[in-house]
Amino acid sequence: MKMLVIHGAGMNMRGKVQQDIFGTMTLAQYEEHILAYAKELGVSVQFFHSNIEGEVCNALYAAFDGDIDACIINPAGYTTLQGPLRAAVAQMKFPVIEVHLSNPTARGATSAVQPVCKGSVYGFGIYGYRLALEGLKTLVKK
Helix, strand or coil, X not given: CEEEEEEEECHHHECCECHHHHCCCCHHHHHHXXXXXXXXXXXXXXEXXXXXXXXXXXXXXXXXXXXXXXXXXXXXXXXXXXCHHHHHHHCCCCCEEEEECCCHHHHCCCCCCHXXXXXXXXXXXXXXXXXXXXXXXXXXXX
């Protein structure tokens, strides 16, 4: 099983800014943890990050046409946007789970992406990615 993990706008700044909310882990450290979780679960992951919404949409469309079975997205800076990313997620033929390390709803943000996702995991820190990987592995039988 092959999963795409998408990191949205601003994720490259993790560990550098807003450490009181997101902690000190960098994006590279997130990916190390996610790779370890994937290995434990026997799934393959590939990563994509962009601060440009259209590039994230293009990555989703390439995944649609490729060999991806499921997707985890942390929209980060795109969480509240009603634009093309939401539409791209809605068009996927595979399940997409939205993950946030913190709970954006507790800070007053309502996700525009979550309603078009199969599910969401908020507020469990890096462990939320493991929960999402496990959930997707259960949904996609391969």
